[in-house]
Amino acid sequence: MANPIITDAKERMTKAGDALQRDLQNIRAGRANAGILNRVQADYYGAMTPISQMASITVPEARVLLITPYDKTSLDAIEKAIYASDLGLTPSNDGSSIRLVIPQLTEERRKELAKDVKGEAENAKVSVRNVRRDAMDTLKKQQKASEITEDDLHDLEDQVQKATDAGIKNIDAIAKDKEEELLNI
Template sequence: MKINNPIIQNAQEKMKKAEQALQRDLGGIRAGRANASLLNRIKVDYYGAPTPLNQLAQITIPEARVLLVKPFDKSALKEIERAILASDLGISPTNDGTAIRLVIPQLTEERRKELAKQVKAEAEKGKVAVRNIRREMMDGLKKAEKNGDLNEDELHNFEDQAQTVTNQAIKAVEAIQADKEKEILDD
């Protein structure tokens, strides 16, 4: 659908960003298999500056349940190991002198259910964000009508478009949630 109202286009962009934020947040939830995005939030104290781990090391997945972290600068190995231990990952790193291996343990059924609840809660936050954007969009459209920029028929038409955009964003959030839950539960 072609949208030619800047208020709706702006809201649509914000909704896309909310979807991307949800995707990023869910990427940090461990799902029993190796995923480099698990390490995205880890910051390493590198020469006194907190530096993202993915800027200090190459992160590869040599096996389904193993992450291999090879620092570009070997002197940073100890600091990287310390940062991983200090993180909330709950995975003990194995240092072989040149690289760090992280073996992702098999998830228990109970832990899978906990993670699925966490995914559902994050998805609900995403839906709330979309609904808040919708409310702002509707307020903007009503304000435009009050200012005389839109007539009543245009307002009604744009409100329908706004609802369609919102429904699409909610469906996208639900699809992201379903994919992550499937990843967690079907390991």
């Protein structure tokens, strides 16, 4: 039977990788990706609403996002929200939809974004290591309280370490994929 501490640690390490993947979606790679608008919210009848809930977002060309609002009256609010966001993109409003042209990244900017990816990956690794530390502490407390034997403690510590190694390997793979996406022209 799997120990609940190990199961919880594995789950939390997986969530660290998932969070890294979500964070890396917001780093644009010179290609249109609807994910860059995930955190942009517009004022829709007094409520801040994600653009993805107010409009359909399509990718008609490799470097163009087309935002077509379900309610045409929200077009100006969406445009203002994109201007106010930190995306650095200028929306082009044609009266019924908004086009966002993603500029081609310079080599210098690509390398800068690759460094950002490494920083995000390092933060995710720290999270995984914190989960390992918490699990190890809990296991040692159980052993001191005579809930598990010393042999069980060593076996469970090995399982935690294997889960940690797998979690870090997963994070490295996610970061490597994103770096390759950024650095390939």
